[in-house]
Amino acid sequence: MRIKDKKDANKTTDPVCAMLVSKETPFISTYNANEYYFCSEKCKELFEQEPELFVSMMEKRQDSFDRERLKSLRHLADEVTHEIRNPLTSIGGFARRVYKSLPEKSSERQYMKRVIDDVEKLEKMISRLVQIETEDFDMQPTDINEIIKDVINSFERDFNESGISLDLDLKEAPLFPIDRGKMKTALSNLLRNAIEAMEHEPKNLTINTDVEGEYLILSITDTGKGIPEEKVKYIFDPFFTSKIYGPGLGLAFVKKVIGAHGGEIEVKSTLGKGTTFHIKLPVKRKG
Numbered sequence: 001m002r003i004k005d006k007k008d009a010n011k012t013t014d015p016v017c018a019m020l021v022s023k024e025t026p027f028i029s030t031y032n033a034n035e036y037y038f039c040s041e042k043c044k045e046l047f048e049q050e051p052e053l054f055v056s057m058m059e060k061r062q063d064s065f066d067r068e069r070l071k072s073l074r075h076l077a078d079e080v081t082h083e084i085r086n087p088l089t090s091i092g093g094f095a096r097r098v099y100k101s102l103p104e105k106s107s108e109r110q111y112m113k114r115v116i117d118d119v120e121k122l123e124k125m126i127s128r129l130v131q132i133e134t135e136d137f138d139m140q141p142t143d144i145n146e147i148i149k150d151v152i153n154s155f156e157r158d159f160n161e162s163g164i165s166l167d168l169d170l171k172e173a174p175l176f177p178i179d180r181g182k183m184k185t186a187l188s189n190l191l192r193n194a195i196e197a198m199e200h201e202p203k204n205l206t207i208n209t210d211v212e213g214e215y216l217i218l219s220i221t222d223t224g225k226g227i228p229e230e231k232v233k234y235i236f237d238p239f240f241t242s243k244i245y246g247p248g249l250g251l252a253f254v255k256k257v258i259g260a261h262g263g264e265i266e267v268k269s270t271l272g273k274g275t276t277f278h279i280k281l282p283v284k285r286k287g
Helices: 002-009 041-049 051-101 107-134 144-154 156-162 180-197 229-234 249-260
Strands: 011-013 020-022 028-031 034-037 140-142 165-170 176-178 204-212 215-222 264-270 274-282
Touching: 011 051, 028 041, 028 051, 041 051, 051 107, 140 144, 140 180, 144 156, 144 165, 144 176, 144 180, 144 204, 144 215, 156 180, 180 204, 180 215, 180 249, 180 274, 229 264, 249 264
Parallel strands: 165 204
Antiparallel strands: 011 020, 028 034, 140 176, 204 215, 215 274, 264 274
């Protein structure tokens, strides 16, 4: 798997013909401080004639691909949920009945407890898959900074035990429609991931908010392990699992919540240095 990751990281898409090409190709062009790689001199020449056009085309192709991929993943999640839920309920119910019938100190009782624990993990996963797709949102005028403070307070013990230094800079923001409970859960997922990613010094967590025009900008930065470049675009996929940030269900829920608020979330990460989540939420001003 590691060999495959390295190969993938050394390849990119030709913005003209959309072929997969190695970054070691001799056909390279620079536009707006970004390097683009080509399969042939002809593609390079075409690109240099109208770079803005081909960059735009490449971005639209990627957006289309990402939409189709997420659509397929949602369909897969629906299928998995439908096919697993009923038999899982039967297995769990049977295991619990057997567990209760076994003697207190029986070794079989301990084994059955493991079965029940694993079933409960799967049940929670199924519930979260359903939650991602079906939950309604109750939007009320809310101070986003108050939600952030509540989330931080809930992790105070974790910060102290892990030796994490918190740098908090929350600029005054207007009230705007937020589902307080779901936003709190989403931000808790991000903070939990950040804490778990910071295994070694320095352990610094920076949280900033600011208002830019009609948008509230929230940034959460950790000094953890970082995410490999080739994996960053997949971390919001429901079935993507990272050694650093765990199963993708939590981050898929985060993306769902931010999107339901009309917002956007993006990730910037450097392997070995840390990760930043940028959240952009529209602010609805009264009057």
